[in-house]
Amino acid sequence: MSNILVYALHYEGAINKNSLGAVSEGAKLAAELGGEAHAILLGENVPQDLAASLGKYGAKKVLVAEGPEGLAQPLVDAMAAAIAAGGYSYALFGGGLLGFEIGAGLAARLGAGVAMEVTGVRAENGELIAERPILGDSAISEIKYRSPVGIIIGRLNAFEIRELDPAHPAGDAPVEQLAFELSPHATQAKMLVRGEQRGADVDIEGASILIAGGRGLGKAEGFKLCEDLAGAFGGNTAVAATRAVVDAGWYPYAAQIGQTGKTVAPKLYLAAGISGAIQHKVGMQSSENIVAINKDSNAPIFEFSDLGIVGDLNKILPKLTEAVKAKKDG
Amino acid sequence: MKICVLVKEVPDAAVEKRIDTSTGRMDRSGEKNLNPYDTHAIEAAMQIREGGVAPVEEIVAVTMGPESAVRALHKAVSLGADRSVHLTDPAVAGSDVAATGYALAQTLQRESPDLVLLGQQSDDGECYTIGAVVAEHLGMPSLTQVIKMNVEGDALRCERQAEYGYDTVQVGLPAVISVGDAINEPRYPSLKAIMGAKKKPLDTVGIGDVGIDAAKVGGDNSAARWVAAKAPPAKAAGEIIEDEDTGETVEKIVAWLDERKLL
Numbered sequence: 001m002s003n004i005l006v007y008a009l010h011y012e013g014a015i016n017k018n019s020l021g022a023v024s025e026g027a028k029l030a031a032e033l034g035g036e037a038h039a040i041l042l043g044e045n046v047p048q049d050l051a052a053s054l055g056k057y058g059a060k061k062v063l064v065a066e067g068p069e070g071l072a073q074p075l076v077d078a079m080a081a082a083i084a085a086g087g088y089s090y091a092l093f094g095g096g097l098l099g100f101e102i103g104a105g106l107a108a109r110l111g112a113g114v115a116m117e118v119t120g121v122r123a124e125n126g127e128l129i130a131e132r133p134i135l136g137d138s139a140i141s142e143i144k145y146r147s148p149v150g151i152i153i154g155r156l157n158a159f160e161i162r163e164l165d166p167a168h169p170a171g172d173a174p175v176e177q178l179a180f181e182l183s184p185h186a187t188q189a190k191m192l193v194r195g196e197q198r199g200a201d202v203d204i205e206g207a208s209i210l211i212a213g214g215r216g217l218g219k220a221e222g223f224k225l226c227e228d229l230a231g232a233f234g235g236n237t238a239v240a241a242t243r244a245v246v247d248a249g250w251y252p253y254a255a256q257i258g259q260t261g262k263t264v265a266p267k268l269y270l271a272a273g274i275s276g277a278i279q280h281k282v283g284m285q286s287s288e289n290i291v292a293i294n295k296d297s298n299a300p301i302f303e304f305s306d307l308g309i310v311g312d313l314n315k316i317l318p319k320l321t322e323a324v325k326a327k328k329d330g
Numbered sequence: 331m332k333i334c335v336l337v338k339e340v341p342d343a344a345v346e347k348r349i350d351t352s353t354g355r356m357d358r359s360g361e362k363n364l365n366p367y368d369t370h371a372i373e374a375a376m377q378i379r380e381g382g383v384a385p386v387e388e389i390v391a392v393t394m395g396p397e398s399a400v401r402a403l404h405k406a407v408s409l410g411a412d413r414s415v416h417l418t419d420p421a422v423a424g425s426d427v428a429a430t431g432y433a434l435a436q437t438l439q440r441e442s443p444d445l446v447l448l449g450q451q452s453d454d455g456e457c458y459t460i461g462a463v464v465a466e467h468l469g470m471p472s473l474t475q476v477i478k479m480n481v482e483g484d485a486l487r488c489e490r491q492a493e494y495g496y497d498t499v500q501v502g503l504p505a506v507i508s509v510g511d512a513i514n515e516p517r518y519p520s521l522k523a524i525m526g527a528k529k530k531p532l533d534t535v536g537i538g539d540v541g542i543d544a545a546k547v548g549g550d551n552s553a554a555r556w557v558a559a560k561a562p563p564a565k566a567a568g569e570i571i572e573d574e575d576t577g578e579t580v581e582k583i584v585a586w587l588d589e590r591k592l593l
C-alpha cells in the first residue's frame with residue numbers, strides 16, 4: 001500500500017500550521033496514489049483530541065508516540081518503527097526546522113532518498129515527484145526516489161492547509177499508540193529550555209505596513225531609523241526583523257519574519273538592509289507590495305521586490321521619513 | 331578532546347552558479363573557495379581550544395570532494411586546524427545528501443572524534459541536513475543551527491532558535507553539531523598561517539581506506555534521483571532606482587507609494 005506518514009509538530013496544545021499543511025497535502029497525494037495519509041505526533045502525554053483532530057485535514061489514522069518533545073532523534077526512532085511495520089512509501093514534513101533534522105536522520109536510518117526545501121509534489125504513474133528550487137531559486141529541480149521509502153521535506157508555507165469539506169466531515173481520526181524504543185544516542189540530548197522568547201513581546205502580525213530591518217542597519221541602534229519611518233507612516237505600522245539581527249540581540253524575536261519566525265502578508269513590506277535570504281523570503285513573499293533598500297545591486301531581495309532602491313539606507317531612510325511625514329501632513 | 335570539522339569547497343559567491351543541463355548536476359567549474367559557513371565551525375573549534383574549559387588535543391578538517399578541494403582544506407588549516415583529511419574518489423562523485431553523509435561518517439569513524447562540527451549550510455547545496463545524516467550513521471546525538479555552545483563536563487550546553495523561540499539543549503559527547511552563522515565572528519588567517527598551511531599533514535584517502543561500500547555512494551547509487559531541472563515561473567521584474575540624488579530618490583519612492591495608496 002502506498003501510504004504516506006506525515007510528521008505533525010505540536011507545541012502547547014496546538015498543531016503547527018506547516019504541519020497542518022503537510023497533513024492536507026499528504027492526504028491529497030495519498031488519495032492520488034490509492035493509499036492513506038497517517039500522521040504521527042510525539043510528546044509527553046499528547047492530548048487524544050489534539051491527535052484525533054488531524055482527521056479534519058485528511059489523516060486516516062494518527063499515531064501517538066511517547067517521548068521527549070522538541071528534539072529530532074526520538075522522532076527518527078518513532079517514525080522508523082512505524083515504517084518498519086509496513087505500508088509506507090513516503091514520509092512527509094512541513095517547513096520549519098525540526099522536520100529537516102528528522103527527515104535527514106530518517107533518510108540515514110532507512111537508506112532512503114531525501115529532498116528538502118520542496119515547494120511542490122505531484123503523483124505520476126503511482127509515484128511522487130518532488131520539486132525543489134535550487135541555486136537561490138534560479139532553477140527548480142525534480143526529484144524521484146529509488147528507495148522503498150522517499151522522504152519529502154517541504155519549504156515553509158509550501159503546502160496549503162485544507163480542511164475537509166464541512167458538508168462531509170471526516171471528523172476525528174482514530175488514534176493509535178505507537179510502541180517504539182529510543183536508540184542510545186537519542187537519549188543523549190536533553191531539552192533544558194524550550195521556546196524562550198527573547199526581547200519584548202511585540203505584535204506585528206496584524207500590521208498592514210511593516211518596516212523591516214536587517215544586518216545592514218549596522219547596529220542595534222540602527223533600528224531607530226526603521227522605528228522613525230514606521231512612526232511617520234503611523235496607523236497600523238510595525239517594525240520587523242531578520243534572524244541575523246534577532247540572533248545578534250538587536251531586536252525582539254517576536255518581530256522576526258521567516259522560517260523560524262512569523263509569516264506575514266501586509267499591504268506594504270519595506271525591507272532596509274536585508275539581503276533577501278530564502279529563509280526570510282518564505283515568511284514575507286506574499287506581501288502585496290515589497291520595497292527594498294540595499295546598497296548591493298546584486299542582493300537577492302531585488303529578485304522579488306516590486307520597487308528596489310540601490311543605495312545607502314543611512315542616507316535614504318531619514319529623508320524618506322521626512323518626506324512621508326510631509327506628505328501625510330500636507 | 332578531538333574535534334573534527336567538516337568543510338566543503340564551494341563555488342565562490344561572486345561566481346554565478348548554474349546547472350549543467352546535459353547532466354542535471356551543478357556546474358562546479360570556475361573559482362572555488364571554502365564554504366563561508368564552515369569558517370564559523372572552525373572558529374567554534376578554536377574558541378573551545380582557547381576557552382580552556384576542555385583541553386583540545388587536535389582539530390582536524392575533513393572534506394569529501396575532487397582534487398581541487400585541498401584548497402578548502404588549506405584554508406581550514408590556515409584558520410586553525412592542525413591537519414586535514416581529504417576523501418576523494420571517483421566512486422563518490424554525484425552522491426546525494428544521504429550518500430555524502432554516509433561517506434563522511436565512514437571517514438570520521440577512523441578519527442574517533444569527540445565532537446564533529448559543521449557549518450549551517452553549504453553555499454551551493456543548501457541542504458542544511460548533512461549533520462543529521464552523519465550523526466545517525468555515527469550513532470551520536472546532534473543539533474543543527476546552534477548559536478551558542480559551552481562545554482560542561484562531558485556534555486555541551488547548546489542554544490539555537492527553533493520554530494517557537496530559543497531552545498537550550500544539553501547534548502552529551504561525542505556529538506555532531508552544526509553551528510549557525512551567528513555563533514561567532516571568524517578570524518582572518520595570519521599571513522604566516524596561510525604560508526604554513528601547505529606544510530601541515532594532509533591525509534588523502536579513497537573509499538577503500540575508510541571502508542565505504544561502493545554500492546552505497548555515487549550518483550547511480552543515490553536514492554534521490556534528480557530527473558530534471560527547469561526554470562522557475564517568470565515573475566515581472568520590479569522597478570529599480572539607483573540612488574544618486576537622495577532627494578530625488580525619496581520623491582520617486584513617495585510617488586510610487588502614493589500611486590498605490592500606501593500613504
Ligand SMILES: Cc1cc2nc3c(=O)[nH]c(=O)nc-3n(C[C@H](O)[C@H](O)[C@H](O)COP(=O)(O)OP(=O)(O)OC[C@H]3O[C@@H](n4cnc5c(N)ncnc54)[C@H](O)[C@@H]3O)c2cc1C
Pocket residue numbers: 097213214215216217241242243244245256257258259260261262272273274275276277278279280283293294295296299311312313314450451458475
Ligand atoms: C534553518 C534556518 C532558518 C532560518 N530562519 C530565518 C528566519 O526565520 N528569518 C530570517 O530572516 N532568516 C532566517 N535564516 C537566516 C537567513 O538565511 C539569513 O542569514 C538572514 O535572513 C540574513 O539576514 P539579513 O538580511 O539581515 O543579513 P545579511 O544577509 O547579512 O544582509 C544584510 C544586507 O544589508 C545590506 N547593507 C549593508 N549595509 C547597508 C547600507 N548601509 N545600506 C543598505 N544596505 C546595506 C547588504 O548589502 C546585505 O544585502 C534562517 C537560516 C536557516 C539556515
Ligand SMILES: Nc1ncnc2c1ncn2[C@@H]1O[C@H](COP(=O)(O)O)[C@@H](O)[C@H]1O
Pocket residue numbers: 336337338365367368371392393394395430434447448449450451452453455456457458459460461
Ligand atoms: N562534501 C562535503 N565534505 C565535507 N563537509 C561537507 C560536505 N558537504 C557538506 N558538508 C558540511 O555540511 C554542512 C551543511 O551542508 P549542506 O547540508 O549541504 O547544506 C556544511 O556547512 C559542511 O560543514
